[in-house]
Amino acid sequence: xxxxxxxxxxxxxxxxxxxxxxxxxxxxxxxxxxxxxxxxxxxxxxxxxxxxxxxxxxxxxxxxxxxxxxxxxxxxxxxxxxxxxxxxxxxxxxxxxxxxxxxxxxxxxxxxxxxxxxxxxxxxxxxxxxxxxxxxxxxxxxxxxxxxxxxxxxxxxxxxxxxxxxxxxxxxxxxxxxxxxxxxxxxxxxxxxxxxxxxxxxxxxxxxxxxxxxxxxxxxxxxxxxxxxxxxxxxxxxxxxxxxxxxxxxxxxxxxxxxxxxxxxxxxxxxxxxxxxxxxxxxxxxxxxxxxxxxxxxxxxxxxxxxxxxxxxxxxxxxxxxxxxxxxxxxxxxxxxxxxxxxxxxxxxxxxxxxxxxxxxxxxxxxx
Numbered sequence: 016x017x018x019x020x021x022x023x024x025x026x027x028x029x030x031x032x033x034x035x036x037x038x039x040x041x042x043x044x045x046x047x048x049x050x051x052x053x054x055x056x057x058x059x060x061x062x063x064x065x066x067x068x069x070x071x072x073x074x075x076x077x078x079x080x081x082x083x084x085x086x087x088x089x090x091x092x093x094x095x096x097x098x099x100x101x102x103x104x105x106x107x108x109x110x111x112x113x114x115x116x117x118x119x120x121x122x123x124x125x126x127x128x129x130x131x132x133x134x135x136x137x138x139x140x141x142x143x144x145x146x147x148x149x150x151x152x153x154x155x156x157x158x159x160x161x162x163x164x165x166x167x168x169x170x171x172x173x174x175x176x177x178x179x180x181x182x183x184x185x186x187x188x189x190x191x192x193x194x195x196x197x198x199x200x201x202x203x204x205x206x207x208x209x210x211x212x213x214x215x216x217x218x219x220x221x222x223x224x225x226x227x228x229x230x231x232x233x234x235x236x237x238x239x240x241x242x243x244x245x246x247x248x249x250x251x252x253x254x255x256x257x258x259x260x261x262x263x264x265x266x267x268x269x270x271x272x273x274x275x276x277x278x279x280x281x282x283x284x285x286x287x288x289x290x291x292x293x294x295x296x297x298x299x300x301x302x303x304x305x306x307x308x309x310x311x312x313x314x315x316x317x318x319x320x321x322x323x324x325x326x327x328x329x330x331x332x333x334x335x336x337x338x339x340x341x342x343x344x345x346x347x348x349x350x351x352x353x354x355x356x357x358x359x360x361x362x363x364x365x366x367x368x369x370x371x372x373x374x375x376x377x378x379x380x381x382x383x
Contacts, residue, residue: 051086051102054109061207061348064116068092076153085153089120106192110351112370117362121174123161136179155188156366188329188374211344211355214245214323218361223259228266235279236265237359238339239288242323254295285378299382306375311368325378
């Protein structure tokens with residue numbers, strides 16, 4: 016019997032080694048993906064915008080050091096695309112780092128598409144045979160890239176803007192796993208808590224916007240216009256303009272693309288909204304600050320007071336990377352604290368506060 020037992024153990028070990036050599040999914044990474052998918056599905060089941068949805072088509076995302084950090088899944092409901100979510104690996108507690116309600120899932124360009132865009136944006140002429148299959152990189156909210164290696168050089172393709180850029184231009188916009196774990200500590204949130212204001216979603220590329228104001232730098236006035244429309248529709252501020260006239264006036268008052276750099280400077284964002292309100296006979300005050308970790312509580316208070324605010328992601332990055340959104344709510348599930356934003360690209364997103372707060376500037380708007 017002892018001989019048979021040892022023989023069986025040896026056979027099992029041989030089978031395991033053969034399976035591993037064939038890439039059979041028994042590795043730690045595959046286990047992680049399964050756990051991440053389970054965590055993401057639990058989030059969907061509790062999230063008001065994703066009820067009845069499921070996850071499909073997992074993709075592995077890395078950081079700039081080529082370490083796996085997250086898994087992205089497309090989200091579908093009744094066979095229709097609903098958006099996508101990004102779930103952190105074990106270092107991020109399998110929490111949802113981002114969940115986007117958008118009918119357009121992120122797509123990875125073909126080698127031919129990448130070749131064409133690289134030639135257009137970087138004036139680099141290459142052959143398709145020189146382009147290797149990409150690895151995927153996630154750097155924080157809204158930052159998803161396909162990294163191509165071409166003759167030993169790395170070039171990034173922005174999956175959001177669909178433009179190519181040197182990998183040297185990329186900056187990390189997500190807190191390190193060590194910091195993420197530290198700030199979580201022993202805090203275990205269990206109850207689901209949520210509040211979302213009815214701030215309308217607008218698109219900064221809406222063809223109704225004047226041509227000279229429609230570009231990739233007008234996220235500031237678009238975010239402010241969404242907030243103005245909320246006050247007009249739900250708070251009785253009837254003299255605020257309708258879309259897109261509110262955007263066009265805010266574009267001017269926030270000095271969009273008219274301060275020596277593209278977009279809206281942080282010091283012009285809130286004051287531009289205050290001046291717009293003043294023109295309509297309303298009184299607002301404003302302030303802005305680089306976020307602290309504890310500002311999540313202040314965001315909750317603001318939303319509970321029916322006061323949406325603006326957030327500027329990636330404070331500290333080159334100003335070309337700044338991106339404004341309108342914060343309309345919050346969502347707490349398990350150990351995940353989310354702010355709910357209307358992104359001026361035309362969709363709603365849930366953004367993990369613990370993972371992104373260090374690269375955020377908050378712009379508060381106080382009616383009185």
